[in-house]
Amino acid sequence: MVEGKRIFERVYICLKACKEGFRSGCRPLIGLDGCFLRGYCKGLLLAAVGIDATNSMYPIAYAVCEKENTNTWSWFLKLLKEDLDIDRPSQFAMMSDRQKGLENAIASVFEGAEVRNCVRHLHSNFKKDHPGLLLKQQLWAAAKTTTIPEFQKRMRELRDTSENAYNWLALKTPSEWSRSHFSEMVKCDMLLNNLCESFNTVIVDARDKPIITLLEKIRYWLMSRFFNKRESLKKWIHPVGKRILQVVEKNKSIAKNCLTTRAATYQFQVDCPNNESFDVDLQKRTCSCRRFQLTGIPCGHALAAIWTSGAEIMDYIHECYKKEAFLKAYAGIIYPMPSPEQWPETGLNPIYPPFETNLPGRPKKARRRESDEPPPSSTKTRRFGQIHLCKKCKQPGHTSKTCPNPTNAQVPAQKKRGRPPAANPTEATKKRKERLTKQKQSFSQQGGSKTRARQHDLS
Known part of the structure; x- marks a missing residue:
C-alpha cells in the first residue's frame, strides 16, 4: 500500500484440475524452478512441476513474485503443501537446481522429504575447479550407478584420477545426486530437472507479456493440454x-x-x-x-x-504407468474464461502494477548457456563432417584472417566469367579486330539496303 494505492506484489495459482490430477495420478516427485520475467513488470515465475504416467511434465502450481530468496520460496512451498494436503513430506522427493534460498525453504517446509539435485548443474559447479572430459565422465558414471558397491567402485576410480575432485564430490550427500542412494518409493530415477526446463520453454513467449496476459496464456495452454492428453488416450494400443x-x-x-x-x-x-x-x-x-x-x-x-x-x-509394470493413472491425472477440466473486458468490476480501489525496475544492459531473450553446452536447436541445416580449408595456404584448422603462414600462401587465380583467355594475347587482339571489322561492314550493308528501299518507296 503506497499512498492509498494497492501495489501488486505476488500471486499464487494452483488450478483445481492440476491439484486433483497430481494427487490421484502422478508420482510423488515435485520439480521446483524459477525463471525471470522480461515484460514491463520485472519479477520471477516460480513453478512446481510433477511427472505423469508417460514420464512427461505435469504442471502443478506457479506463482509470480518480486524476487527469489528464502522468503518467497517458503511462501510458495507453504501454499503448495496446503493445496496438495501433504501430511507426510517424507513420502515426497523434491528435485531442484539448488537455487537461491530454495534449500532452506525445502528444509523448513518439507522437512524429511528426499532432496534431489540436478546433476547437470552439479557438474557446472564441479568443472569450475576440476575441468576435463575424463572427470566429467567419471562423475556421471557415479551418478548413474544403482547399487552402493558399484557407486563405491566409481568413486575409487575418480579418486585415482584426481584426489581433489574426489574430495569435492565426497562432501555432497550421495542421496542428492546418485541413483544408488535414491528412494525406491518414488518410482523415478531422473537425474536432471528437465521437467521444469520443459515448462519454462513452453512459456518463453508469455514471459515477455504483462502479468495478467502471462497468467492467462499459461491457463489457456493448460486448458488445451489437458484436453489433448485426454484425446491421446484413445490412440493407446497397449496398457502403457x-x-x-x-x-x-x-x-x-x-x-x-x-x-x-x-x-x-x-x-x-x-x-x-x-x-x-x-x-x-x-x-x-x-x-x-x-x-x-x-x-x-x-x-x-x-x-x-x-x-x-x-x-x-x-x-x-507399476500401476503409475498404466492408462488408469494417466486418465486420473488429466480427468479434470480447466474451464474457458472470457476476455478481461468482460470481467466484473471488483471495486473502486484497483491493484496497480509494481514499480518498474530496469536491469542494466540489453534485455536477454535466451538463458545463458555453458561453454560446453550444445547450441539450441535451429531450423537451419547444420553441416557435419566437412573440412574447411584456408583460402590462402589451403590448410585446415584456421581461416584466411588467422592464417599463420601467409608467406607460403598459394592463392589460386580468380576465375573470370566468359571465355577463357587465349594463350597468345597478340593473336587474340587481331582476331577481335577482324571480328569487329566484319560486324561494321555487315551493319553498313544492311543500313544501305534499307535506305535504298525507303527512297524507292518514296519515289
Whole structure:
C-alpha cells in the first residue's frame, strides 16, 4: 500500500484440475524452478512441476513474485503443501537446481522429504575447479550407478584420477545426486530437472507479456493440454504409453543375452555375458541391480525371468504407468474464461502494477548457456563432417584472417566469367579486330539496303 494505492506484489495459482490430477495420478516427485520475467513488470515465475504416467511434465502450481530468496520460496512451498494436503513430506522427493534460498525453504517446509539435485548443474559447479572430459565422465558414471558397491567402485576410480575432485564430490550427500542412494518409493530415477526446463520453454513467449496476459496464456495452454492428453488416450494400443514401451524395448535387448536359472516359483538367478549374476524375485518385483525397484519397470534381468516363467510383461509394470493413472491425472477440466473486458468490476480501489525496475544492459531473450553446452536447436541445416580449408595456404584448422603462414600462401587465380583467355594475347587482339571489322561492314550493308528501299518507296 503506497499512498492509498494497492501495489501488486505476488500471486499464487494452483488450478483445481492440476491439484486433483497430481494427487490421484502422478508420482510423488515435485520439480521446483524459477525463471525471470522480461515484460514491463520485472519479477520471477516460480513453478512446481510433477511427472505423469508417460514420464512427461505435469504442471502443478506457479506463482509470480518480486524476487527469489528464502522468503518467497517458503511462501510458495507453504501454499503448495496446503493445496496438495501433504501430511507426510517424507513420502515426497523434491528435485531442484539448488537455487537461491530454495534449500532452506525445502528444509523448513518439507522437512524429511528426499532432496534431489540436478546433476547437470552439479557438474557446472564441479568443472569450475576440476575441468576435463575424463572427470566429467567419471562423475556421471557415479551418478548413474544403482547399487552402493558399484557407486563405491566409481568413486575409487575418480579418486585415482584426481584426489581433489574426489574430495569435492565426497562432501555432497550421495542421496542428492546418485541413483544408488535414491528412494525406491518414488518410482523415478531422473537425474536432471528437465521437467521444469520443459515448462519454462513452453512459456518463453508469455514471459515477455504483462502479468495478467502471462497468467492467462499459461491457463489457456493448460486448458488445451489437458484436453489433448485426454484425446491421446484413445490412440493407446497397449496398457502403457509409447515412452514406457521404448524403455521396455531397450531392456529387451539386454534380456536377450541373459541366461536364467530358476531357484523357486518366482526366484531366478540371471547370468549376464560380462560374468555378472543378479537375483530376481518376481513376486516381490525386485532385482539386485535395483533398476526394477527404482523405476517400477522390469529391467533386462527381470524381463529374462519373466520370459522364463511365461508371464505377461505388462503385469509387472507399476500401476503409475498404466492408462488408469494417466486418465486420473488429466480427468479434470480447466474451464474457458472470457476476455478481461468482460470481467466484473471488483471495486473502486484497483491493484496497480509494481514499480518498474530496469536491469542494466540489453534485455536477454535466451538463458545463458555453458561453454560446453550444445547450441539450441535451429531450423537451419547444420553441416557435419566437412573440412574447411584456408583460402590462402589451403590448410585446415584456421581461416584466411588467422592464417599463420601467409608467406607460403598459394592463392589460386580468380576465375573470370566468359571465355577463357587465349594463350597468345597478340593473336587474340587481331582476331577481335577482324571480328569487329566484319560486324561494321555487315551493319553498313544492311543500313544501305534499307535506305535504298525507303527512297524507292518514296519515289
